[in-house]
Amino acid sequence: MKTRFLAYLTCVTLCLLGSGQLLLAADDTNVWGSKFIPIPDNIQGYGLPPYMIQVVLPDDTSTNQARNVVNYTLTDDKHPEKVILIKAVHLMGGKITPKKTNDENFPTNVPSSSTGRKWGGSLTAQNAELITVDNIDPTGSYTLVVHFGDTASPNIKVAAYKPAEPAEPDQSQGEVVRIFEVTSNLLSGRFTLTVDSLATLDAKKTPAFDYSASFDLMDPRLVPSANGNNGWLYSLSLASEGTISLNSADTNINQHLSFSASGQGMYIYQVKDPLSNGELAYYAGFRLKGAEIESDQRFKVVNYTLKPEVALWVPWSNLPGLWWSRAIGIEGNPATPLCVYAGYAYVDAIKTDSAKVSSSVQKSDRLETEFAYALPLTSNLRVGTRVRLFWLFDDHSFKNYEELYVRRYLDAKKMTSIEFKYAHGEVAPTFEKGDAASAGFSVQF
Amino acid sequence: MLPNRDDILYTVNDCCQSIGLLFSKPAQLEAYPINAFITDLENAAPTAWKTASLEAFSGMIQLHCLQQKCYIKGFDSTWFYNNKDKTMYDLTVYLTNNALDLE
Numbered sequence: 001m002k003t004r005f006l007a008y009l010t011c012v013t014l015c016l017l018g019s020g021q022l023l024l025a026a027d028d029t030n031v032w033g034s035k036f037i038p039i040p041d042n043i044q045g046y047g048l049p050p051y052m053i054q055v056v057l058p059d060d061t062s063t064n065q066a067r068n069v070v071n072y073t074l075t076d077d078k079h080p081e082k083v084i085l086i087k088a089v090h091l092m093g094g095k096i097t098p099k100k101t102n103d104e105n106f107p108t109n110v111p112s113s114s115t116g117r118k119w120g121g122s123l124t125a126q127n128a129e130l131i132t133v134d135n136i137d138p139t140g141s142y143t144l145v146v147h148f149g150d151t152a153s154p155n156i157k158v159a160a161y162k163p164a165e166p167a168e169p170d171q172s173q174g175e176v177v178r179i180f181e182v183t184s185n186l187l188s189g190r191f192t193l194t195v196d197s198l199a200t201l202d203a204k205k206t207p208a209f210d211y212s213a214s215f216d217l218m219d220p221r222l223v224p225s226a227n228g229n230n231g232w233l234y235s236l237s238l239a240s241e242g243t244i245s246l247n248s249a250d251t252n253i254n255q256h257l258s259f260s261a262s263g264q265g266m267y268i269y270q271v272k273d274p275l276s277n278g279e280l281a282y283y284a285g286f287r288l289k290g291a292e293i294e295s296d297q298r299f300k301v302v303n304y305t306l307k308p309e310v311a312l313w314v315p316w317s318n319l320p321g322l323w324w325s326r327a328i329g330i331e332g333n334p335a336t337p338l339c340v341y342a343g344y345a346y347v348d349a350i351k352t353d354s355a356k357v358s359s360s361v362q363k364s365d366r367l368e369t370e371f372a373y374a375l376p377l378t379s380n381l382r383v384g385t386r387v388r389l390f391w392l393f394d395d396h397s398f399k400n401y402e403e404l405y406v407r408r409y410l411d412a413k414k415m416t417s418i419e420f421k422y423a424h425g426e427v428a429p430t431f432e433k434g435d436a437a438s439a440g441f442s443v444q445f
Numbered sequence: 446m447l448p449n450r451d452d453i454l455y456t457v458n459d460c461c462q463s464i465g466l467l468f469s470k471p472a473q474l475e476a477y478p479i480n481a482f483i484t485d486l487e488n489a490a491p492t493a494w495k496t497a498s499l500e501a502f503s504g505m506i507q508l509h510c511l512q513q514k515c516y517i518k519g520f521d522s523t524w525f526y527n528n529k530d531k532t533m534y535d536l537t538v539y540l541t542n543n544a545l546d547l548e
Contacts (some may be wrong), residue, residue: 105470106458168480212495220521222504228512233504235521241495266497268504270463281463283501287494311491313498318465325467334485335465336498342492370491384488407484414481 014211033057033148035159036138052156055146070147074158077141084136208245214238217261228267233285237262260307271315272325275322282337284312293350302351309343321375332414333376341370364394380409388427401425417441446514446548450541456509457537462501475534482533483525499525506540514547 033056055072072086136142138161145436146153217236224231242257266285273280289307314337323333367390374384383406390399405421419440426433448456458474461467464486468474486498499522510517517540528535 095489104472106455106468169465214496216521216523219519220500220504221539222507222511224508224511228508231504231508231511233500235500266501266504268508273463278462280465281460281501281505283497283504285494285501286495304510307493309491309494311494311497313489313501322465325465329469331468332466332481333474334461334489336489337465339491339498341494343474343493368493370493372489372491374485382485386488386492400546405488409481413476414478417481444482 032056032153032156033159034156035142036161038138038161051136051161052143053145055156057146070149073144073145073147074136075143077143117209180236208243210241210243212239212241214240223434230267233266233268237264258292258294260289262287262289262292264288273322274316275319275326280316280322282315282319284310286310300351300353302349304350305346306346306389309341311339311341313337313339317373325376328378328380330376333379333382335376336374339370339372341368341372343368364392364397366393367391380412380414382407388425390431398428399431401427447546448510448515448541448544450537452513453537453540453544457506457540460509461503462500463505464498475532475537477533478486478527479531479533479536480529483529496522504530510540510544511547516545516547518543518545 035054036051037054038051074084074086076082095153140160142158144156144158215238217238220233222231222233227302238261240259264285264287266283268281268283270279270281287309289309292305294303294305311344316334317338319436325335345368346365346366347363369389370388374382376382386403388401392399402425403421403423407417410416410418413437422437424435454471458468461474483499486502487495488496503520503522507517507520520540520543524539
């Protein structure tokens with residue numbers, strides 16, 4: 001019996017560690033709690049009893065104490081002389097769904113974690129445990145006590161199990177979303193796809209969409225510096241991105257596709273904020289796109305390119321936005337720094353179409369620079385600009401692209417927004433001239 | 446050291462402040478939608494390297510956690526793209542529940 005019981009505990013522990021699917025939701029974490037719950041579907045079939053007991057520890061239980069439970073004693077209220085002793089088992093990886101924070105201010109007298117505030121270390125991450133016991137009636141009346149060596153919990157009433165109503169099937173997600181989620185899970189969550197539609201107010205112009213997909217060949221690796229304030233972030237990935245018009249003959253949309261493999265390193269660092277006691281974070285990164293194919297959407301103009309690139313946030317360039325944000329009390333609208341980018345592209349034309357772009361322009365190695373800057377005007381209003389410059393060395397020419405946008409969030413939760421954008425200029429690989437003013441409306445459900 | 450959720454909440458707030466994203470109340474930070482956050486940070490990144498700013502931000506969160514001898518298992522900028530319909534509250538829950546103690 002004892003051997004079988006220990007086997008149960010081992011099975012439950014291993015299954016929960018392996019699956020990571022079970023949520024140990026604590027309704028009220030400030031008091032002791034306990035209730036019968038059925039064994040979840042994903043760990044059935046290991047000879048486990050059909051029910052187990054969830055024990056919720058109070059918030060002020062320390063991590064060390066919670067991890068040093070010696071045993072539990074369970075008493076049937078109808079037969080108090082029979083005490084069931086249960087050996088402790090600790091389930092790591094238990095999940096919580098904490099209550100949202102009350103509408104209080106952030107404490108102003110607490111230095112930031114980067115300047116020395118130490119974490120509390122009290123337990124809330126694993127504040128619930130599961131125990132199993134054989135031959136027990138989950139609808140009965142039981143009392144549980146948790147023993148921590150010298151101390152013990154008060155008597156905890158174990159709430160009886162009440163079968164729930166059958167749940168309605170989840171219809172909230174579309175089939176496409178579900179297929180994507182399954183695909184992403186199969187790839188260990190390292191595949192990312194985003195699609196954004198573009199529409200112009202001018203009915204003569206056709207709709208289009210931007211897409212971006214990436215797959216991490218290795219998990220990003222972070223190497224902190226000696227003082228821990230700064231660090232290098234390395235990664236390897238495959239990516240594809242582009243803009244596609246539903247009418248590929250429409251020259252008002254700068255249609256392009258690219259597929260690439262790249263390796264990158266990024267240095268993340270912090271500097272003192274001269275306007276407050278805090279710190280400001282910036283980065284400087286390099287990336288080598290070792291194998292990139294760029295094309296128009298009909299694959300009539302196709303280039304192979306090799307691109308070393310650098311990108312950085314210019315230190316203190318967001319001070320004007322920060323000063324303005326603090327002066328008028330802007331919240332939830334970031335004063336991001338000026339972003340500067342430079343990339344050299346070695347171009348080898350695979351497929352040319354002189355009707356779309358002259359071969360001298362297409363084959364030309366180029367240097368590209370880009371500047372992106374945005375300012376918060378109010379908590380819901382944002383204005384930004386982006387300038388891209390191209391030097392085509394073989395063609396001895398210069399191309400440029402400019403973009404100006406204004407985004408207005410229409411609700412406090414930023415679920416709905418309207419964006420006006422003016423774009424002018426030419427981008428690789430076709431360098432067709434584009435000139436479009438557009439308005440987009442975004443609603444998040 | 447394992448963080449409690451207040452530790453994570455203040456850490457995320459510190460990281461937001463360090464990129465100029467200010468909140469006066471924890472509840473406002475928790476309600477801030479991930480989708481808007483992605484849009485704003487992509488606007489502060491190069492066209493050819495849209496994810497750069499988000500990568501830096503997620504790296505910054507990991508750096509703050511490492512300072513407290515803790516690491517967030519499996520967390521990087523991909524989390525934001527896989528959770529566009531969530532809020533910063535969900536980020537704090539994810540970070541709390543996936544923290545690994547390095548002590």
